[in-house]
Amino acid sequence: xxxxxxxxxxxxxxxxxxxxxxxxxxxxxxxxxxxxxxxxxxxxxxxxxxxxxxxxxxxxxxxxxxxxxxxxxxxxxxxxxxxxxxxxxxxxxxxxxxxxxxxxxxxxxxxxxxxxxxxxxxxxxxxxxxxxxxxxxxxxxxxxxxxxxxxxxxxxxxxxxxxxxxxxxxxxxxxxxxxxxxxxxxxxxxxxxxxxxxxxxxxxxxxxxxxxxxxxxxxxxxxxxxxxxxxxxxxxxxxxxxxxxxxxxxxxxxxxxxxxxxxxxxxxxxxxxxxxxxxxxxxxxxxxxxxxxxxxxxxxxxxxxxxxxxxxxxxxxxxxxxxxxxxxxxxxxxxxxxxxxxxxx
Amino acid sequence: xxxxxxxxxxxxxxxxxxxxxxxxxxxxxxxxxxxxxxxxxxxxxxxxxxxxxxxxxxxxxxxxxxxxxxxxxxxxxxxxxxxxxxxxxxxxxxxxxxxxxxxxxxxxxxxxxxxxxxxxxxxxxxxxxxxxxxxxxxxxxxxxxxxxxxxxxxxxxxxxxxxxxxxxxxxxxxxxxxxxxxxxxxxxxxxxxxxxxxxxxxxxxxxxxxxxxxxxxxxxxxxxxxxxxxxxxxxxxxxxxxxxxxxxxxxxxxxxxxxxxxxxxxxxxxxxxxxxxxxx
Numbered sequence: 001x002x003x004x005x006x007x008x009x010x011x012x013x014x015x016x017x018x019x020x021x022x023x024x025x026x027x028x029x030x031x032x033x034x035x036x037x038x039x040x041x042x043x044x045x046x047x048x049x050x051x052x053x054x055x056x057x058x059x060x061x062x063x064x065x066x067x068x069x070x071x072x073x074x075x076x077x078x079x080x081x082x083x084x085x086x087x088x089x090x091x092x093x094x095x096x097x098x099x100x101x102x103x104x105x106x107x108x109x110x111x112x113x114x115x116x117x118x119x120x121x122x123x124x125x126x127x128x129x130x131x132x133x134x135x136x137x138x139x140x141x142x143x144x145x146x147x148x149x150x151x152x153x154x155x156x157x158x159x160x161x162x163x164x165x166x167x168x169x170x171x172x173x174x175x176x177x178x179x180x181x182x183x184x185x186x187x188x189x190x191x192x193x194x195x196x197x198x199x200x201x202x203x204x205x206x207x208x209x210x211x212x213x214x215x216x217x218x219x220x221x222x223x224x225x226x227x228x229x230x231x232x233x234x235x236x237x238x239x240x241x242x243x244x245x246x247x248x249x250x251x252x253x254x255x256x257x258x259x260x261x262x263x264x265x266x267x268x269x270x271x272x273x274x275x276x277x278x279x280x281x282x283x284x285x286x287x288x289x290x291x292x293x294x295x296x297x298x299x300x301x302x303x304x305x306x307x308x309x310x311x312x313x314x315x316x317x318x319x320x321x322x323x324x325x326x327x328x329x330x331x332x333x334x335x336x337x338x339x340x341x342x343x344x345x
Numbered sequence: 346x347x348x349x350x351x352x353x354x355x356x357x358x359x360x361x362x363x364x365x366x367x368x369x370x371x372x373x374x375x376x377x378x379x380x381x382x383x384x385x386x387x388x389x390x391x392x393x394x395x396x397x398x399x400x401x402x403x404x405x406x407x408x409x410x411x412x413x414x415x416x417x418x419x420x421x422x423x424x425x426x427x428x429x430x431x432x433x434x435x436x437x438x439x440x441x442x443x444x445x446x447x448x449x450x451x452x453x454x455x456x457x458x459x460x461x462x463x464x465x466x467x468x469x470x471x472x473x474x475x476x477x478x479x480x481x482x483x484x485x486x487x488x489x490x491x492x493x494x495x496x497x498x499x500x501x502x503x504x505x506x507x508x509x510x511x512x513x514x515x516x517x518x519x520x521x522x523x524x525x526x527x528x529x530x531x532x533x534x535x536x537x538x539x540x541x542x543x544x545x546x547x548x549x550x551x552x553x554x555x556x557x558x559x560x561x562x563x564x565x566x567x568x569x570x571x572x573x574x575x576x577x578x579x580x581x582x583x584x585x586x587x588x589x590x591x592x593x594x595x596x597x598x599x600x601x602x603x604x605x606x607x608x609x610x611x612x613x614x615x616x617x618x619x620x621x622x623x624x625x
Contacts, residue, residue, distance in 0.1 A: 031513065033395065034395075034397070034519065035516060035517075036513045036516065037513040037514070037515075037516035037526060037529070038513070038526050038528070038529055039397060040397075041516075041524075041526035041528070041529070042397035042399070042404070042518055042524075043397040043398045043399050044526075045524050045526075045558065045561050045562065046397070046399045046402070046561055046562050046565040047399075047562065048561075048562030049562065050431070050560075050562060050563045050566065050568055050571075051430055051431045051571070052427065052430075052431060052563075052568075052571050052574050052575065054568070054574065074577075080417070080578065080579030081577060081578055081579065082577065082579070083577040084574065084575065084577075086427075086574075086575060087423050087427075087575045087577055090430070091427070091430050091431065091571075128421045128422070128423070128478055129419055129421045129577060131481060132481075132484070133420070133479065133481050133483075133484065134449060134483045134484070134486075134488040134491040135420060135447055135448075135449065135479075135483075135488075135491035135492050135493050136419045136420065136493075137416060137417060137418075137419065137578075140419050140578070
């Protein structure tokens with residue numbers, strides 16, 4: 001055999017031996033087990049431990065918060081809207097930072113050595129989803145935060161676990177009031193609040209058509225001293241719980257309705273700086289929530305005095321005190337003037 | 346012509362010699378290989394099909410797929426942050442396993458303005474490279490049409506990225522997930538170039554390529570991928586196509602779904618509802 005042919009054959013055989021040796025000793029044994037890859041890699045990738053634990057995990061300790069949440073609008077599985085605990089509080093599981101990245105085992109899971117965030121800046125947090133923004137579907141609840149909340153945090157009014165629950169809401173009365181009985185008991189009120197509960201030109205605010213629960217709560221506040229007024233405090237002190245329910249029912253049954261909540265009225269509310277007020281009290285002064293009073297039919301003086309009392313702390317309220325303190329005097333005057341313009345006659 | 350005949354004969358003789366040599370070498374190599382190499386382990390040959398050692402999980406019983414209902418997406422970017430936390434992608438604004446795009450058609454403009462959470466304006470709005478939110482940059486503009494589109498790896502049936510990998514570091518599992526074996530990845534980024542969807546990125550910290558795994562470590566334990574787990578509006582849907590009652594099977598059955606760039610032939614497994622002509 002010619003020498004050059006022999007060399008060529010030896011070279012090829014040598015290369016073949018190197019290739020087979022490399023294939024045997026260097027390539028992982030599990031390569032080609034399932035395909036052109038390292039078979040063991042599949043289980044290695046899968047062994048990584050999950051960080052997000054799910055709402056059921058949180059429930060095991062935070063049952064009260066879970067119950068609030070699961071009854072609220074943030075757990076509406078029927079419409080596909082579920083804001084789970086870890087969306088706002090972050091994942092329950094953390095990784096050991098020393099363990100590196102590849103297929104790292106999970107570090108301590110909350111509560112071991114790890115506290116989850118309780119978001120303090122809810123204005124930034126809630127607006128991640130609820131800021132009014134082009135591109136968001138219409139069915140998503142959206143707000144312009146300055147109009148909706150002024151400078152306040154969302155949690156001033158909303159329970160974050162169940163946001164439709166308004167902080168400071170009133171419980172339903174134990175006994176439904178009797179409006180007919182209340183009519184007789186309300187004789188003494190007419191001097192200041194008007195015979196038909198409309199206080200126009202009189203010292204007292206309009207009571208006709210006011211929320212029954214709000215009226216009852218106001219009388220109870222006078223009675224126990226949480227609110228004080230030279231006229232109201234002694235009168236309320238003499239009233240029994242039953243009297244309070246009946247009188248509240250009577251005034252609530254009288255008519256004082258504002259104009260319809262037309263678009264121009266809403267725009268005017270925004271212009272007057274009263275858009276924050278409108279969240280609870282409505283753009284036309286008819287309250288959206290029974291915990292808040294109707295403002296329709298009240299005088300400007302009464303409304304601005306009330307705002308001053310909230311701001312000074314003379315009339316403490318969980319929501320109103322903070323809102324009134326955050327308002328400038330000019331805004332307070334403008335808002336009072338705006339609602340005073342909503343006649344109910 | 347006469348002078349060229351001998352040359353032609355010589356050429357033919359050389360060709361036949363090379364042909365015989367090639368046959369001999371191949372035959373010899375095959376004989377050597379057959380005697381030295383251990384037999385290829387094949388699943389077909391085994392009695393019970395071998396499966397990866399994942400506790401309580403048989404990959405032959407699942408075929409995972411993903412759905413995106415863009416009509417529901419509110420652009421809150423909780424999915425993006427959750428993915429980064431779950432998979433430790435690194436809290437910077439340049440590397441994402443999943444992301445969200447915003448398409449805005451302004452009055453009088455024919456094409457959409459597109460931005461994502463990585464846009465400098467949006468990073469400024471969030472105040473941090475590790476937290477994400479869409480800046481309300483179009484609130485005073487006349488917007489004709491706007492929507493958000495979540496994006497992620499399509500886990501294609503015929504993935505171009507897997508085809509080009511020179512080391513077998515990236516592959517498609519039998520249950521339909523395209524993953525990367527980071528111990529075999531050499532960081533050549535050929536797959537980054539091959540992916541028509543921009544779903545892969547190079548991780549400079551680890552010097553390997555990285556991508557969405559549909560949270561393979563979660564789905565093999567019966568959990569949802571982190572982005573699906575946190576999506577507050579149900580815009581992301583995940584499930585097993587072998588289970589006719591799974592959310593993804595129902596999503597595909599009840600909607601007219603589309604895939605991105607079908608013309609590339611990759612056959613994506615992320616199915617979209619509510620995307621527009623410019624989304625690709």
